[in-house]
Amino acid sequence: MANYKYHILICGGTGCHASQSAQIKINFEQLIVEKNLTDDVQIVETGCFGFCEKGPIVKMLPDNTFYTQVKPEDCKEIIEEHIIKGRKVERLLYLDPTSQEHKADSKHMGFYKKQLRIALRNCGFINPENIDEYIARDGYKALATVLEQNDPQATIDIIKKSGLRGRGGGGFPTGLKWEICSKNNADQKYMICNADEGDPGAFMDRSILEGDPHTIIEAMIIGGFCIGATKGLIYIRAEYPLAIHRLQVALEQAREYGLLGKNLFGTDFDFDIELRYGAGAFVCGEETALIHSMEGLRGEPTFKPPFPAQEGYLKKPSNVNNVETFANIPVIINKGWEWFSSIGTEKSKGTKVFALAGQINNVGLIEVPMGITLREVIYEIGGGIKGGKKFKAVQTGGPSGGCLTEKFLDTPIDYDNLIAAGSMMGSGGMIVMDETSCMVSVAKFYLEFTVEESCGKCSPCRIGNKRLHEILEKITQGKGTMEDLDSLRNLAQVIKDTALCGLGQTSPNPVLSTIDNFWDEYVAHVVDKKCPAGQCKALKKYIIDPEKCIGCTACARVCPTNAITGTVKMPHEINQELCIKCGSCYEKCKFNAISIK
Template structure:
């Protein structure tokens, strides 16, 4: 039996795996074997630590040392210095950007200081493919407590009192949904985990499933017991191969240990889980479309009622919750509703996981108490805007959300506060934009995504959003009119009111919010035929200053269409007819002679 004195935790999330963390683990094993240290040091492949910007990450226990941007070439030095000599490798420690201080532990880092990890409690802390590590961290205690000490109604009542609201975007009270499903009549009931995460830039559910799949399995089993279901299905997109593989491993281990299957914990409760792979259709995140896909039909939504709680999969009562919601349930069951309500706000208790991306220094996955302000997330946890540029807006809620300007940075993050300013929580995507972002172009990006992902079933979404996209394309190419601006508002409102499902109903949100808060940019595109942010290629012009240009010809060499002419050591000129506005010359010039207007 090995007597481990040190544990080396290596990030095994998708981001770090793609950056070579697998090779780092192999190298650690090789070096430890060579130095006869395998019996005293254990390598643990974990899930995502969250700090994606600094990956691959290696963490030592018990001294809590946190190494960032580790490569395979660093491993021998880490073993020699840290494992053998007991000295930290300073060059691999995180450096605070402002004061250049080297921080040794993650608890010292601004990125982690204001986080409270509940759904992500085990991600980056355990091996997600070892059920024993989950059990060692109170895993399946909640299921045992519920089956042995609580009635089905008591489990639901505890969830109701906790105030947990669905983390998939809608924010519907989870306990109420469980209650409806329990009361529904049916000889067969289902529990479905919605893991069809499709928002651009979102990777919350993926990270939970990769880093702590048993928390979701336990949450589903608790739901099955509470509502009277004996079968669960995880609907997950096939583009998440690592999450799928770890989920399969976890389900098999849970069956072997008796946490799934028949007579769980010696009771008469039977529950099993299967996996269904989605083909990546964004609309299948909508619960009725998701169910049709599971049944083998085209993923299209249908009108409600009937709601899934009464008539879901194959016409049977069905409970549908997303990954983050289910991962929170074991904690609430084990620790009680009062404990949960102490975190977050009165109407939005608990925490929320966000995928923080865009023009931000600390890209990554963060989990904060509800009520944390946007300012804290962007400037404290996120480390501010990249390259010291000015903050412009933050998009929350993905294609269904809205863009929030700087005057609302002190808005607390919760379901109601975000709705009040024209955005929404969504599943947790959070894209930060700087001064170089054109808000008209941003709305076009999201609408283009929605048009591509529309199932086409209802006319407002199928036709209306295409018309909106055509209007935005006219505006960003300099052909827009004031009539187009009016049409954006009118048509956007009609689509919101008349589309069949949430995808169509919220599709105009990015347009309506950016038009409301950044109307001057839309007007500049129409009246001045210019893009203030310099992002719309059709409206951008590159000019060479005759005073600053020294005729080095660097711009000439990179221009792909030979649009720049001039003699050596003499000012050059750009042929505007030939210029394709790729920006290569602008990026290459070292003398600031080329301007973008």
């Protein structure tokens, strides 16, 4: 067992590799042998530091020194100065662009500010099943402050001034929502948490509930106090068993500590929370449908007004907020609205959690200040496109959102900019697509989802989306016409204008935004009967190049439909009538003789 005194971490990300980090590693390895340091120093290659523009990055442990733009020839100096003499190599330290000072410790560097964790502050840090860890991290302090102050309007004002907007997608100002509900008088009101996260690819709410359930409980009590509700309800989908379990544990622990129940913090305010399980219907994320589902009715939306703040759960004034929105509340109260509103853009304050998915290297959950650009998210935090392929688009907002293309890479991300760009914030799913994604198929995929999830109450959504999906299917089959493209656009517009709820009104967005941004790709499908990305099966054609084929028969043997014929050592041929475009021959051929047309 080795007991190293120093560790040299070398960034092994794609960017640093391109600037010779592999050679740096080799140089260090040779140097420690030369200097007889193999028992003291270990050299390790790590994942991407996310600071590619200053790469290659070398980090020294245990003293946390961060060297940037290291060249292979610098290794000697680092070993001789840093390891042997214990002196930092000043010229390789990060130069702070504003102060022009060299910073040794990575914590003071700007790129760490790319991600700021407010809603996720405790996720991956505390044990979610232990309330003590939450309390030790200032948990329930915001609630205590609010209750001791005993001025609901003052708290609502703090939330209003912080500029917090609903993180579930719509972006309605949270403080205003609370204020409206607080002004409606009733014998009973309800504080409801929407944990019915349904966007494909989004899982931040689940992660918050699994990693930090108490923050939601605390925020709901605060909200309940502000609007005058004594009952809280969490509507959570049954597909989230771990989140449900952790919530149940958390509720139990909070009750034991007297943080839920009667006379909280010695005041006369009572509050308790119940869980309600949803069956996972997408439409139940819409607040009126959610409320109906909780009442035991069909999960169908109803026309607003009346808004839930007037007539919600059991016809009583109710306030519905999303999980991520709640997760911001205790921090805003503890740190002040001034602090919170100093983060973000003019109209979108604070941070947003995004679930990065698709063709990106670092799939995962990130939390970034509003106003960050897509480029920073994809290339610096996300580590770039998988396999070094070319970026094509990013889909935000799930089935209600749209695609953002290269021209939006440098647009600051906030609620309003995303809408202006033809997409929306949505709950924060971000699906990154590379050049091999067919945009018509992407639109079709989302339409499939909406058709499946439509509650069927209004005809624009029930019938219109079905027709949209049929037209898209026709186009991907190579049977589309230019008239179809016109009807796609018209129909999409009609659904947008006439559907009853948010789900229906936004469901044509994937179609509209791909038509706008990738018109040529639609035309290629319709006019040239070609799929530029090579994804649409019906439009693919596998062809054997007789020049390259040596007649090894490997393809003929692997073909499931016996579509390939030919004699040994003679070029083979594919019968296009029989070919089902499975691609087996393409993968099998060792001579690159088969191509896709």
